[in-house]
Each structure stands twice: as C-alpha cells, then as structure tokens.
Amino acid sequence: MTALRNIDIDLLRSFVTIAELRSFTRAAAALSRTQSTISTQVRRLEEIAGQTLLRRSPQEVLLTRAGEDFLGYARRIVALHDEALDVVRAQGVSGRVRLAVMDDYATIVLPETLARFARSHTEVELEVTTGFTRDLMNALGEEFDLVLATQRAGDGRGEVLRTERTAWAASDRHDLSLAGPLPLALLKAPNMYREWALEALNEAGLGWRILFSSSSIGAVEAMAAAGAALTVVKAGTARPGLRLLGTEHGLPALPASEIALHLAPGRPGAAARALSSFLAEALREGRES
Template sequence: MPAADLQLDWVRAFVAVVDAGSLTAAAPLVHRSQSALSMQLKKLEDAVGRPVLNRGPRHLELTPTGLELLGHARRLLEVHAQAQAALHGPTVTGRVSLGVPDDYAAAYLTPVLRSFGARHAAVEIDLVCEQSTTLLPKISRGEIDLAVVSRDRANRGTLLFHEPLVWVGSPQHEAWRRDPLPIAAYEAGSMARRAALAALASQRRAYRVVYNSASLAGQLAAVESGLAIAVLTRCSMPPGLLQLQEKHGLPALPSMEVAALRSRASAGSGAVDALHAEVLRTLRRNG
C-alpha cells in the first residue's frame, strides 16, 4: 500500500508547534485555532503512521520519527517559499537594520527570521541589540530601519502584544528578604527601571539600587549571584530563577506594550516593507 502524501498545511503546523513549543503559542503563527492545529497534527501522524510528538501537559517532545521528519519538513517549506517567490514577483533585495532588545530577540526573533529568510534569502539583515530607550531615538533619527521595542507612549508604531514585567530572584539567596531591598536596575531612563521603582514607592518599600547594567546578561548575573533581585520581562526569565510575587512582599508590576516601529527614512524600501510585514504577521496577536 503506497504511503499517504504529506499535505503542506500539516507540515507547516508541525514545524510551527516544534518552534513555538506549544499549540497555544503556535496557533497565531499559522492563523489557526488550537483545535484546528491539533487536528492537522493528527492527520500528519495518521499519514506518517507513527506519532511525531509526545504531548505532555506542559511540554512537547519530538519522537524519533518526529526528529527524523523535522529536517525534511523544514526543507519542504523552504522549497515551497522559494517557488512562491519565483512565481509571484521579483526577488526582494537590499539591506535592513533591525533593532531589538536582547530579551525580545532571544524569545521572539527566531520564527520571524526563519520565515523571512525562507521567503527573502537575498535580503541582508543588520541586527542591533540594544535597550528600547536607545532604539527609539535611533528610529526617529533614521539610524535604523525597523525595531521591535517596548513603546514609550500609546499609538506609537503598531502594537504587537503585551509583555509582563516580573520580579525575579535567586531561590538560593533570598535577597528579597533583605531590608532595604537590593535592586539590580537597567540604565537610567529604562521603562522597566521606572516601573520597578514606582511600584516600590507606591508600596513604601525601602530599597537600594546596588547594581546597574544595560544588558540582560548583566541583570541575570546580579540575580544569580544573590547580589540583588531584578525586574525582567517574563519572556527573558530563565528556568533557574524564581518569579517573586505579592507573597514575597513585592508589588505588582505593569506589562510592556511591545510594538513594531519603522523609520520614515525607510519608506520605499521593499526589503524593509517585507521584513515589517513578516514581523506583523508572526508576532502580532489579537486582543
């Protein structure tokens, strides 16, 4: 009996779930509901004849069959994207400078670049990883073309999603029990820094900034060493740290509005148009 054909939608669903780590995170990437995505995975497994994913309550794991299929699946999608580009218009070329803070780059940039690279392999991307407070004026001055940042005011750029801020500490050192509270903070002017200090002021909690760093790596080093606690975006919190809450004596924190912005100087660039569209398609969430 001949093997069943693998439909492209099933393959795309499979790769999206593997890359996103869950059906919930993958669904908006392929513009499907979770139930529709689950059905596509089932059809793929029926066609393959064996499970490709072990789906636990909190994580997904590739089966040996799924691991073998994944490389073929990526190549299928890449060849399909190349065929689409060849048939439906001229190749987009050029260079794009893209600004993203370290935490958003690590958490969100991979699916954008993977999909964009498959469609527009001739475009060169210069990645600038700096804090949002540094990237925003660079967009205004036209020094970079496009940025994914925590926006500083409503209606600036296109809203993609809300990213919660969280207090984090090392469970081995319990720095949150000290008085005054030792804080690791981003650079002066950082929106995360302002939010943290305003929350502590509203609680009338005594604190002391004992460590300053503009980098995510620097913040993590301060926390992991037990020197201080810090405020991070939830997406950048590594597994070994503890998210601190009201039961630890810490006040609630707001969420950051993550938005895509492009410079006026980039108008008319097909490469920037294409990358901007890919960012919106991949990262923008409804609601």
Template sequence: MASVSAPNSLQGLPLLDVDILRTFIAIAETGSFTRAAQQVFRTPSAVSMQIKRLEETLGRAMFVREPRQVHLTPEGEILLGYARQLLELNDEAVGQFLSPQVGGTVRLGAPSDMGTRYLPAIIAQFTRAYPAVQVNVRLGRSPDLMRRLDVGELDLALLVSEAGRTPAIGAEPIYSEALVWAGREGGVAWNRTPLPLAVADRGCAWRRIAMEALNRAGMRYRIAYTSEHAEAHVAALAADIAIAPLPRGLVQPPLRVIEHEEGGLPPLAEYALSLKRIPARGAAAEALAQHLIDHFASQAVG
C-alpha cells in the same frame, strides 16, 4: 491552517502542517516546550496542543516528557529528519517566487533582550523567505535607537515603553507582555530590606515601571546590579543577589516568579513593544516590518 488535510487527499493520507513542523523542530533543538514556544511565538499551551495534534495524526509519541527536559522518541528522531527536509523545500519554494521581487539591505534596531529571545528566529525565518535581503541588526536602548532613526542610521526599530502610555510619534504598538518580579527558586533576596534590584540604566522601561511601582507602594530598594543586558540580570538573580522585573517568558529555572502577595511586592504594569519605521525606505524594509508585525501578532494570539 489545519494540521490534517481531509482523508480525501490523493493518497488518502493526512498532510503535515508546516507551522507544526517548525514547532516540533524547535522543541527537539531546545529540549523544552517553553523555550520552543518563545522561538515560534506561541504560548506553551498552544505548543502542547500542536504536538498533541501531530502525535494524533501520526499515531506515535514524538517526545518523552521528563520534569525538566523533553527528548525525542525513536519515532521522533525519524520525523526530525523529514521535518527539516520539508521545511527547507517549503522555504526554497517560497523564496523562488519572492526573491526576484525584493532585495536590498535593511537596518533594524531592537532592545537587547529581543536580540536574544526573539530576533534570531525572526530574522532566520525572514531571510529564508527573502534570501536577497540583507538584515543588519543593532541592539540598544530605545532612546538610542530613536536617535539613530532620527539621523538616518536605521530604517526601522522596535521600541519598548510602558503599556498604556503613548508610544513615540509614528510608532505602531505591535505587542505587549506582562512584567513580573523574578528571583531565584528558594532564594531570599526578595525578602531583604532595602530590596536589592537588578535593572538596566536610566531610560529603560522595565526599570521605570519597577521603580514607580515600588515608590507608590512606599517600599525601600537599592540598585544592586546594573547592566544593559537581560542575561546579566538573570545571572544576578540566579546568584540570589537581587530580584528583577522581567517578562514572564524570561523566567526559567532556576528562577521563579515571585508573586506580589508573597512579600508585599507591588504588581507591575505590562510593557509594550512598538515598531517605528522611516517612511519610503523601500520594499525590503516594508517586508521586514510586516514580518515583525505578523510574528508578534501570532505570539499574542497563540
């Protein structure tokens, strides 16, 4: 969708793109192009291009860019109010047509890191479009989510595996992302022997990918910090007591990507995200499944 309608609109004025307004609001609320990119499922470069188009359309700078933060200009503050109103009207209009057709409850399972990085924004967008649908989310490891699917406690689940490996039977690959070695900026944990790792417990795809890579490279390591939650790994890295395999999108200051050439660290494989759903769970479950697929497809393309 183009951000500007041709000047042939009724008043001769351009039309603002709803997707760009969502990105604009995300930047204003997070103070970061990178964090906003994660919320709207695009790359930072795609987000920068969207804001460039917005500023060119309106002929005003919307943000003051600083090394570690961005903040709104006075013109940006004015636009923020209008942008929120426009999005609310858009979502209300769409919901008026969709809500009578789809309703009910959907039980969704997802990995813990998805519960903080992606799901809040995804579920918020979905419930605005389908206000009659209630979404109940359970976070956990993929093996546990698979078990809950099998016994009927979930309707659909996002599952993590190593890219290139056959996903669980009936699961549909919808996204993949690079894993990188991460540590504290200026830290020394990555240079210790044995290498201290922060990982989840057994059954985690990130853990398996990292340990298999280290074993193939013949590098000594120890499990220094174990948690099921990515936020705990980030905290351990920030304290420089370990390094960890993380998706590149999770690596934010004070952390940095440790390039494998630096300390002879082996490169890491990508991890894959698959969607598995229980058949014949109804229109609400199918609507959420398609919503998830569409969002991660836009992230991959962005």
C-alpha cells in the same frame, strides 16, 4: 471521511511539535490551539497514515516505530515548506535596511529570525544595531528604517506584535529576604523598567536600595541570578537561573509591556517592507491568520 491523499502542513507541524514536547497539551499551547484540536489533528493524521504514530500515556507521549519513520519526513517537509516560502517571498527584494532592536530581544529571540531572513534575502543589505528603546526611537527615520521597541502596554504606537508580562525576578537557588530595603539590580537610568520598578515599590511603601546598576542587561541579570538582588524582566525573555516573582510574594504589580515595530515615516523601501512583514510574522504571538 477526510482526504486520504493530502496531509495538511498544519498536521505535520503539530506532529513535529508533539514529538518534541512529548505532550499534546504542551504542543497545543505552543501552537495556540486547544488540546482538543491537537487531538483531532493527530487522529486525522493517523487515519491518513493508516498507522498509530504516537503512543499516549498520562505521563508522556512517545513515538511508535512508524511515528519515528514519519517524523523525519514531517520535519523535512515542514522545513522545505518554510524555506520555500521565505525564498519566494524574498524574490526581487533588494536594497538596504537598517534595523534597531532593544537589547533583550537581540539576545533571546532575534538572532535566529534575522539569520533566516538573511539566508533567504540574499540581495538585501541588513544592518542591525542594538540599544535602548529611548535612544533607538529618537533615531528612527535618521539612522534606522525600522525600530523594534518595548513600550508600556496600551501605548499602541507602531505595529504591536505581542504583549509581555513584566515580572520581578530573583535567583531560583536563593531565597531573598523581603525584609528591609530590597536590594535591586537595574539598568542605568533613563530606563522604562527601572522607572516602573521604583515607582511600584514607592507606591507600595516598600523600601529599596540600588545594589547594582549597569547599562548591560546581561550583567544585571547575572547579578540577579547570582542571588544578590532582585531585578525586573519581561516574563518571556527570562534566562535560566531566574525565578519569576509576583504579587503572591508580596511584591507590587508591574505594568505589562508591548513589543512594537516602528517604521520610519515616508515610503519604505522594498527591503524595509520585507523585513517588517518577516519580523511581524515571526514574532507575532497567537496564530497566523
């Protein structure tokens, strides 16, 4: 029999995730565990609670009365736990850190994470700049202490946090004809994704034309979402309205990209070290170990 008095934070986190996603399988994917593990965790949790917390059906998972009551506690405990960890880790960390982030992450993933960092690290002066990887990397050590950059998978420089599939994307409401030169919406040169896209099309012998070229990711994606052109995105940061396309649609494969954190040479200050490990933990995929 398992411990009856102490619920692992893991179990609470799984429970909260299941309640949000209404599915063991989706929760398992979100938490980088297998479905069988999640199922076992729920059994353990229900055993400790002495109550059925989730009502399962092949369609969806719903909370029981007891589950609803418990969910509030579980959320509060997990939140308090995470806050405690942020705060205690921030203890004694002060100074200034200048972070540079490539544009797409600055919109999708980072705001929430940076806000959390700022909230707990009250003695740290945080300065964030966004731009294109190429420019940012050039200024590493000069203008920036830390650069979060995209690079070709396998590059391996910096601390690699995750790998993202690169994919063609078009509007999910319009069918794009693949006959004739493909209309493209791409970031202005020089840009890695632009180069990848054009190289891949050329190698595949497909015709193309640049219909839209901008230095704003938002504008490029909006253009694609409007149905006028094809573009290239990281699979993980695709905005709603875009449909991902691949080789099954007759388009050439694209190299995967990796997200890496680059630290300025020399001994980093306390603030830079703290932000670096904070970002690494928050962004790294798979499970923490």
